[in-house]
Amino acid sequence: MTDLSQLFLYLPGIIIFLVGSGQVRNRFLARRADFSADAAVIGCKHVVKKDKKGRETYNYYDVTVEYRNPKSGHKERLTVKSPVEYAQAQQVRIYQAKGGDRPVLAGYKEEFLFRPWVTMIGGALLILLALEQNRGHEVQAMACLSLIFIGAGINLTVDYIRLKRCGLQPLDAEITDIYTRQISRETKILKGAKYTYYPVVRYELNGQQNIRRCNINSSGRNTFQTGERLTLYYDPGSGAVLEKHARTGAAAAGVLLVLIGLLAGASILSVVL
Numbered sequence: 001m002t003d004l005s006q007l008f009l010y011l012p013g014i015i016i017f018l019v020g021s022g023q024v025r026n027r028f029l030a031r032r033a034d035f036s037a038d039a040a041v042i043g044c045k046h047v048v049k050k051d052k053k054g055r056e057t058y059n060y061y062d063v064t065v066e067y068r069n070p071k072s073g074h075k076e077r078l079t080v081k082s083p084v085e086y087a088q089a090q091q092v093r094i095y096q097a098k099g100g101d102r103p104v105l106a107g108y109k110e111e112f113l114f115r116p117w118v119t120m121i122g123g124a125l126l127i128l129l130a131l132e133q134n135r136g137h138e139v140q141a142m143a144c145l146s147l148i149f150i151g152a153g154i155n156l157t158v159d160y161i162r163l164k165r166c167g168l169q170p171l172d173a174e175i176t177d178i179y180t181r182q183i184s185r186e187t188k189i190l191k192g193a194k195y196t197y198y199p200v201v202r203y204e205l206n207g208q209q210n211i212r213r214c215n216i217n218s219s220g221r222n223t224f225q226t227g228e229r230l231t232l233y234y235d236p237g238s239g240a241v242l243e244k245h246a247r248t249g250a251a252a253a254g255v256l257l258v259l260i261g262l263l264a265g266a267s268i269l270s271v272v273l
Helices: 003-008 011-031 116-135 138-166 248-272
Strands: 033-050 056-068 075-082 091-097 169-184 194-205 208-213 229-234
Touching: 011 116, 033 075, 056 091, 091 208, 116 138, 138 248, 194 229
Parallel strands: none
Antiparallel strands: 033 056, 033 091, 056 075, 169 194, 169 229, 194 208
8 A cells, every 4th residue: 555545544534523623613612602692684795806807805795683682682783794695584593702892693503414523533533543554453443443333323323312302393394595505616627617505495483484594405406496395393392493303214324333333343352352
């Protein structure tokens, strides 16, 4: 194995670790916020600025929200820059970090397949797996692989049980618009710009109309159509509206991954003993 190919073995672990650590950092900052509050979008303006050669220098959205300041009790308005477009009347969350001079948008609460800590630890184990494999330590590498399978399986199983216990209630939603985000531009190497499409839905909850841009998305332009119905899920305990419910397939995959991890661990014992 060449030195270059050995280095490439570290890349998946490094990427996954950085993604997980970023998620952990965002949650840590949100929990240490000076205050947080629900807000409603009352305006969203697309701002594009170009230099003299026609190249984009800025491309963002000026999002204006209205919220009730939990400290003063007064309604206030705030305009922030965001890379994401928000729909009129959409419900969002804002928070102000300790020591910060103004509130910021919390953004969307992504429903990740794996929890942030699990993702970060899994990335670290993948890095360790690559290290041990490059050193020729097959037993240690197999131990890392076993822990990765077991951890991923437990995460999927626990999330299934948690969602089952929440007693999620289905919410009927209507797709009112399609939000398009450009993720790459056409280049000499890459032919054609690439886009991701997100459905914007309207639903009723507790007698109020709500609008939100969903996290689910597709690279296909015709995957979502305005006027179609979409099912969301309301958690009466936390008041959160989720896009995913407890799936039996996820629980089955979790159990299978745990079994594979245990078998890998048993094979290590057979070698050691």
